[in-house]
Amino acid sequence: MSVKQQVTQNSEVDERLAALMTNANAIRAIAQAVEGTIGPKGLDTMLVDQFGDVVITNDGVTILDMMDVNHPAARMLIKIAKAQQEEIGDGTTTATIMAGALVSEGVAQVLKGVPVAKVIEGLRIGVKKALSVLEAKTIQIKDIRDPLLKQVALVAGRENEDIAELVVQAAILMGQEKLRDPSFKLAEIIRAEEGAENQVVPGVIINKEPMNSEMPKKLGPVKVLVIDDALEPEEVEDEALATEAGFTRYLALQEEFRNNIKKIIEAGVNLILVDRGVDAAAEEFLTDHQVMVLQRVSNRELRRAGEHTGARLLKRTGLKKELAELEKYTGSAREAFLDEKLEHVRLLGGAGKAEATILVGASTEEVVGERERIAKDAASAIQAAVRGGIVPGGGSIELAIARHIEEARKDVRGMAAYGLDCVIAALKKPFSQIVLNAGFNPLEKLGDVMAAQAESGLDSLGIDCDTGEVKDMGQLGVFDPALVKKHALKAAGEVAEAILRIDTIIKKKETKPHNDVKGEDFV
Structure with missing residues (x-):
């Protein structure tokens, strides 16, 4: 091979490695942005926007969501981390840190001369083995009142005792069957309010006040009508109003609407929840009859109120139904009242499904958001623990899994074994970062714990x-949901494989939007 050919070949190799290095650096930058927050001694991150507004948080997904990120590889990692948040509600920091470690180790192996295909092959084997070991070591939660659940909430809730107690109380109230329902998310029933007292409200909070001060502030018993629409007459188009027939129809619709409102009163309804606006004449009539009306209620709150009271959501056209039929759409509750301090209405003791709202108090407006994020992490962790069991925390279970993969490495032939080394290194990363954030030497503590686990056979050994x-993490009460670990490992593996497979970056040409395409473009 001539010198010129060798230089050309080296140049092509450098270009492919340049793409890999660029993407790897972007992934590392994202991982470094959140790694300082992990563990009981993790610190906060300050995010500042162009207007000087500041958010201070320890929450990984909040940091990722608010970061100004342009690099496509970095955005890929953030997207997968957010998918984990949507599915499990926790573990985005762990997933991000492990993804960063997998990519870094993968790049290191490629630079040593290991083919990318072999690295990916070993990575897949390692992740599959890790998930298998994790499944075998998972402790299932059989009783919703298991005290280990509070420990899970304490760890995820950054040792906030009051928040842990709240979410456990709410979980018990909702029940194990509800927590196992994939469509239900315990974190969604959390509200943080400045000046509120910590409590679990056995019902639904509607974040609205009655339409006017003349409406009742307290009701009991309550008969509820939920209107997933505007409480207004059906509309007639302006063009139609200009005709005699159109105007006649307009008058008929107005009369029909007045009769429908009277029908609501005849049905004994004293609380109406409305998705949109309310007609002024209807407001006045309902006020005179001491009906509490809440307008522009969020769709989620409408549906929760409907489920809790047994009310069926109704469109405005449904008000035309006969009285007996209309009553089938109403729900009931023990009481409803306005909390004037917090400016919301509480709907309690519904005849439908059991509902609860976790109300988290905050001393100042600045900490409301962070208290809510902490509570949501704790609630998500509890639900994940009920659904998929728990494992020792503090990075200890990852080290135990790493030991198992090291033992299995000898059975992997060829250069794929170097891909397993990437998985082993990534599994050690959460522990090392937790120890580093606590102010200790991660290399020293890693050696101590790995040796202690191997000698004692206890997978739960970690660092206090x-x-x-x-110390034994189990004895210290440090537990994590197994689902969080499982999804974090899967997410990290997906990101690493996707990044390692890219060896060329090409800028796309600009394309015309569909609405700009003209007929002749298809000729």
């Missing part, structure tokens, strides 16, 4: 972040 001593 207060003392730096090797």
Whole structure:
């Protein structure tokens, strides 16, 4: 091979590695943005926008969501981390850190001369083995009152005792069957309010006040009508109003609407929840009859109120139904009242499904958001633990899994074994970062714990972040949901494989939007 050919070949290799290095650096930058927050001694991150507004948080997904990111590889990682948040509600920091470690180790192996295909092959084998070991070591939660659930909430809730107690209380109230329902998310029933007292409200909170001060502030018993529409007469187009027939129809619709409102009163309804606006004449009539009306209620709150009271959501045209039929759409509750301090209405003791709302108090407006994020993490962790069991935390279970993969490495032939090394390194990363954030030497503590686990056979051994001593995480009450670990490992593997497979970056040409395409373009 001539010198010129060799230089050309080296140049082509450098170009392919340049794409890999560029993407890997972007992934590492994202991982570094959140790694300082992990563990009981993790610190906060300050995010500042162009107007000087500040958010201070320890929550990984909030940091990722608010970061100004342009690099496509970085956006890929953030997208997958958000998918984990949507599915499980926690573990985005762990997933991001492990993805960063997998990519870094993968690049290191490629630079040593290991083919990318072999790295990916080993990575797949390692992730599959890790998930298998994790499944075998999972402790299932059989009783919703298991005290281990509170420990899970404490760890996820950054040791906020009051928040842990709230979410456990709410979980018990909702029941194990509800928590296992994939369509239900315990984190969605959380509200943080400045000046509120911590409590679990056995019902639904509607974040609205009655339409006017003359409406009742307290009702009991309550008969509820939920209108997923505007409480207004059906509309007639302006063009139609200009005709005699159109105007006649307009008058008929107005009369029909007045009769429908009277029908609501005849049905004994004293609380109406409306998705959109309310006609002024209807408001006055309902006020005179001491009906509490809440307008522009969010769709989620409408549906929760309907489920809790047994009310069926109704469109405005449904008000035409006969009285007996209309009554079948109403629901009932023990009481409803306005909390004037917090400016919302509480609907309690519904005849339908059990509902609860976790109300988290905050001392100032600045900490409301962070208190809510902490509570949502704790609630998501509890639900994930009920659905998929728990494992020892503090990075200990990842180290135990890494030991198992190291033992299995000898059975993997060829260069795919180097891909397993990437998985082993990534599994050690959460523990090392937790220890580093606590102020200890991660290399030293990693060696201590790995040796102690191997000698004792206890997979739950880790580091006490207060003392730096090797301790049993189970005895310390440090547990994590197994689903969080499982999804974090899967997400990290998906990101790493996707990044490692890219060896060329090409800028796309600009394309015309569909609405700009002209007929002759198809000729």
